[in-house]
Amino acid sequence: MEQDEQDLAGHRERLRRRFLEAPEALPDYELLELLLTLAIPRRDVKPQAKALIRRFGSFADVLTAPVEELMAEAGINQRTAVALKVAREAAIRLARAPVINSVVISSWDSLVDYCRTAMATLPMEQFRLLFLDRKNVLIADELQQTGTIDHTPLYPREVVRRALALHASALIMVHNHPSGDPKPSKADIEMTRAVREALAVVGVQLHDHLVIGRKGDVSFKALGLL
Incomplete structure (x- = not known):
């Protein structure tokens, strides 16, 4: 494994560990970055996470954005947009369950x-x-x-x-x-x-x-x- 790949793997492992220890402590862009890694496993997605937050305003706004607007961002394809939409639908169903x-x-x-x-x-x-x-x-x-x-x-x-x-x-x-x-x-x-x-x-x-x-x-x- 090359040094850049090792550094990326180490960064993602630290991010996952921090999430497991205190998920509420992660800022919006890091939570989004962690979600993006599930759809884009072999690339540094921190730039995409920060760009999406800048464009749409918050983690919730990114998940709510139309698919075509998400895909207008560099590095966001349909597969990645769908992953974001799955996260939003999961949140809605979780909130709906008690009612x-x-x-x-x-x-x-x-x-x-x-x-x-x-x-x-x-x-x-x-x-x-x-x-x-x-x-x-x-x-x-x-x-x-x-x-x-x-x-x-x-x-x-x-x-x-x-x-x-x-x-x-x-x-x-x-x-x-x-x-x-x-x-x-x-x-x-x-x-x-x-x-x-x-x-x-x-x-x-x-x-x-x-x-x-x-x-x-x-x-x-x-x-x-x-």
Whole structure:
């Protein structure tokens, strides 16, 4: 083994050891570097890790970035981009596990954590509908729409149709604000009222509407808007 290869192998071994001892102590670029080594085993990937952090802003933002934007970076091919996306999906599923088949009202903090993990750093608006049964157990978590950076269409009739198909008794609406500010807009408020009224006609309750942003999250119910 040449000296450069020995140095690289030694560096990676030290990085792995530090991660095993205290994973939370690794800065974003080193955590990303360690992840990249799994997809790129025979090259120094520290430059790629630092370049990705510079471009997208944080470890979470790198994992959330579209595949085509990741591949625009030198040294990042589809295989590497997929590895990053696998890590993000694993994080989402880990966050979702405590709320699936659970009574949502008594697992509220876990629900919000899951929504933040799945949506806070998305570059485009996205709407999710969380369908509940009569005991407020989560029976379905569905992505309804993905829109632009500041708008996502959601049609009350489609929400009602899906709620009836799932025999849901209630639901929670969730969407993100890519701007970072979770404060509901006038359009958010009007659309929520329209959905609530449409659901009421068929006896389905709208429990809440959560707006997720980088700067936090807000509940329509907590704001007195529901």
